[in-house]
Amino acid sequence: xxxxxxxxxxxxxxxxxxxxxxxxxxxxxxxxxxxxxxxxxxxxxxxxxxxxxxxxxxxxxxxxxxxxxxxxxxxxxxxxxxxxxxxxxxxxxxxxxxxxxxxxxxxxxxxxxxxxxxxxxxxxxxxxxxxxxxxxxxxxxxxxxxxxxxxxxxxxxxxxxxxxxxxxxxxxxxxxxxxxxxxxxxxxxxxxxxxxxxxxxxxxxxxxxxxxxxxxxxxxxxxxxxxxxxxxxxxxxxxxxxxxxxxxxxxxxxxxxxxxxxxxxxxxxxxxxx
Amino acid sequence: xxxxxxxxxxxxxxxxxxxxxxxxxxxxxxxxxxxxxxxxxxxxxxxxxxxxxxxxxxxxxxxxxxxxxxxxxxxxxxxxxxxxxxxxxxxxxxxxxxxxxxxxxxxxxxxxxxxxxxxxxxxxxxxxxxxxxxxxxxxxxxxxxxxxxxxxxxxxxxxxxxxxxxxxxxxxxxxxxxxxxxxxxxxxxxxxxxxxxxxxxxxxxxxxxxxxxxxxxxxxxxxxxxxxxxxxxxxxxxxxxxxxxxxxxxxxxxxxxxxxxxxxxxxxxxxxxxxxxxxxxxxxx
Numbered sequence: 001x002x003x004x005x006x007x008x009x010x011x012x013x014x015x016x017x018x019x020x021x022x023x024x025x026x027x028x029x030x031x032x033x034x035x036x037x038x039x040x041x042x043x044x045x046x047x048x049x050x051x052x053x054x055x056x057x058x059x060x061x062x063x064x065x066x067x068x069x070x071x072x073x074x075x076x077x078x079x080x081x082x083x084x085x086x087x088x089x090x091x092x093x094x095x096x097x098x099x100x101x102x103x104x105x106x107x108x109x110x111x112x113x114x115x116x117x118x119x120x121x122x123x124x125x126x127x128x129x130x131x132x133x134x135x136x137x138x139x140x141x142x143x144x145x146x147x148x149x150x151x152x153x154x155x156x157x158x159x160x161x162x163x164x165x166x167x168x169x170x171x172x173x174x175x176x177x178x179x180x181x182x183x184x185x186x187x188x189x190x191x192x193x194x195x196x197x198x199x200x201x202x203x204x205x206x207x208x209x210x211x212x213x214x215x216x217x218x219x220x221x222x223x224x225x226x227x228x229x230x231x232x233x234x235x236x237x238x239x240x241x242x243x244x245x246x247x248x249x250x251x252x253x254x255x256x257x258x259x260x261x262x263x264x265x266x267x268x269x270x271x272x273x274x
Numbered sequence: 275x276x277x278x279x280x281x282x283x284x285x286x287x288x289x290x291x292x293x294x295x296x297x298x299x300x301x302x303x304x305x306x307x308x309x310x311x312x313x314x315x316x317x318x319x320x321x322x323x324x325x326x327x328x329x330x331x332x333x334x335x336x337x338x339x340x341x342x343x344x345x346x347x348x349x350x351x352x353x354x355x356x357x358x359x360x361x362x363x364x365x366x367x368x369x370x371x372x373x374x375x376x377x378x379x380x381x382x383x384x385x386x387x388x389x390x391x392x393x394x395x396x397x398x399x400x401x402x403x404x405x406x407x408x409x410x411x412x413x414x415x416x417x418x419x420x421x422x423x424x425x426x427x428x429x430x431x432x433x434x435x436x437x438x439x440x441x442x443x444x445x446x447x448x449x450x451x452x453x454x455x456x457x458x459x460x461x462x463x464x465x466x467x468x469x470x471x472x473x474x475x476x477x478x479x480x481x482x483x484x485x486x487x488x489x490x491x492x493x494x495x496x497x498x499x500x501x502x503x504x505x506x507x508x509x510x511x512x513x514x515x516x517x518x519x520x521x522x523x524x525x526x527x528x529x530x531x532x533x534x535x536x537x538x539x540x541x542x543x544x545x546x547x548x549x550x551x552x553x554x555x556x557x558x559x
Binding site: 089146 | 313334454457
């Protein structure tokens, strides 16, 4: 009888707190987040869900939250206008309103080339510097096609990132445009003995945000957003945030501008929210 | 030897394979978005609110308003690129907090203090229609031309839109972005919203295809709306560039190149008239 009342009390409490989507467990308020598998940023096979996964879990712990990351195809995440998303906000904000957008990291875009295929060091500052080269990109990522055509840039599109870097090494293409850490991870995997033959040149000003996006219809969305912000503040102050970044970039290898870019995105996504 | 897979089976498997390739592209697209803005660190920025199909990176060539503004910028000798954003507050942030050269959009609703340092230049005059949900109004929904005829209804207003006339006509107002307004109307949370026909069609096709047939427009137009490029006088080039841009745009209207771009994107039919309002008059104000 006592057990029956305990169970019923538990059910009533769950209903009262409106936690059908955000179940409270022993450790804290539980939040469900969707990510697209994109190592090393988000990865279902890496420890603690990859670099940004580690940041999310650390910020959650610091704020008394428990985050559960579920991996889904990008298109499903974009079409679903009720879920919480992880990733570049640009992908999701077109079709969904969010109560809170909390940047967790910034990625940069790099131009990679294979040094043995070029006599001199290559430098790139403007789109004109790409003229004369065959540039490899992932299919589906080219947005302003007509602009690049007018600028005389030739692209070769591939269905996989690995195939781009294989073509680069064989000299079938001259350059690959890829996210910095993603490109380096692919090179490590495919060409572990000749990593140093690949040169990466970060495109100036190519920073893009990676964020937690809490859906406006999610229970306690604003409170959860506020807790995540507090958690991020705590792990940055304690040094844990930089420690996580360095475990992926290497000690002293975190891009200088990453922290200032992150602060800029925090200001952008919090603007007029207060 | 007996054929294990029929011809139809081979065709089906081939189609599935092709489909899997297409699916894989979109499902695991983690590459960087290769945009004009990616290579624009040395250029000034015009931050714009995404407004398909008139102004959007998802439309070929960026859409007619994007092409018109880019042409005017080029002819004025202004080295700037348009960067689109999904929400208004992002546009406002870049313009007012980071002092970008310009912003572009409608319903921008700046404070009177902010307006003191902004120069508004109209770039398009559009007719909007009131859209409603047919299942909620099986006999149709119309208005007389006076908002009082919609008293008691709920209007879905764009954030930043002037809602004083609706309030004074005892019409409840809920706010959101265009796509959110269409979803509110489908859920019965709002009764109607003023949106250009081409935008309604584009958004319904992309995000609410199964609901498209349930939306209808009232016969009488809701009114006209103006799209602006807003130059920031706090930017070093803001004052000069605004003057040069206005001159270049006026020349485009006068020599017919403005109309030619609109026709290229929209066609030469009745639809074109809806988006070719009295821009000359607006520019003269």
